[in-house]
Amino acid sequence: MSRTMCKLCILDMIAFIEAQGSLLSMKVRGARYRPASHTHKRGIIRVFSAASRRRLMRFMARLKTRKIRATFITLTFTEVVSNAYAKVAFKRFAMRIRRNFGQASAVWRMEYQPKRGAIHFHLLMFNLPFWKQAEVQKTWEECTLEQRSIVDIRLVHGARSVMAYVSKYIAKTDNEAPTSLDDGSYQHEGRDKLSGRFWGYINKELLPLGEVYTGVLTERQTIKSLSSLCWSILGSDNPYNSLSFHLFCDNAHWLCERAIEEGGCWLGEWEYTVKDHSTPKATHSPYTEL
DSSP, X not given: OOHHHHHHHHHHEEEEEEEETTEEEEEEEETTOOOOSOOOOOOOOOSOOHHHHHHHHHHHHTBOOTTOOEEEEEEEOSSXXXXXHHHHHHHHHHHHHHHHOTTOEEEEEEEEOTTTOOEEEEEEEESOOOOOHHHHHHHXXXXXTOSSOEEEEEEEOSHHHHHXXXXXXXXOOTTOOOOOTTOOTTSOTTOTTOOSOSEEEEXXXXXXXXXXXXXXXXXXXXXXXXXXXXXXXXXXXXXXXXXXXXXXXXXXXXXXXXXXXXXXXXHHHHHHHHSXXXXXXXXXXXXXXX
């Protein structure tokens, strides 16, 4: 069989699989797969949208949080300040963290208090050494320029507790009730003066991301079995050849490795097999004048 025919067989039904932290993702591609004909350019960010929340949850699932010190900090304004003022004050606070704690990192989220409407920031910090409550309070007040701003600090133990804090505070809805990732009720409706990001990082390069496992599944039965298992865990009847799905589980790496061993190969091996290794013939001798 020619190399061209082998490529067609591989592309008839393949699945790209990836595991990192507690996130398992798989994208199935068939022979009729076509990339998007157009792309959307992001405009001014005014709401914490459903897509933004999904990206936040998926990113948090990529973190390797076992045996890592985590600290949850909430920074609140006493007065009801503008969005622009709040962002400036928080930028000052983030700069102080980078300057004083070079090995610390964090994921942050901005939101409004449901009743009073005051802006506050939630930070899930990693590798932050002991920082006295009074010192954090003083630092935040220096950034807000208020006589007394509000600070709350809690230690977080274990990966499950980290994700619990993420679900309850960092990615929570406005009504503080747990919802699915696709629920849009948490969008900040009516706040037309808002702009800018609602979540982000501090020292992103230092965040404890898990090791990435990537592979390609080429056996249809393996793709079907893994997809059926994952969708049954998610409680959905979605067909096995769906475009993509994401599963948060503690056994993400194990499921990825097992699927690759049964009916696939690692990404580097697959890229080598589909690459054309034939060398073009020389058009002239290197010892001949041009």
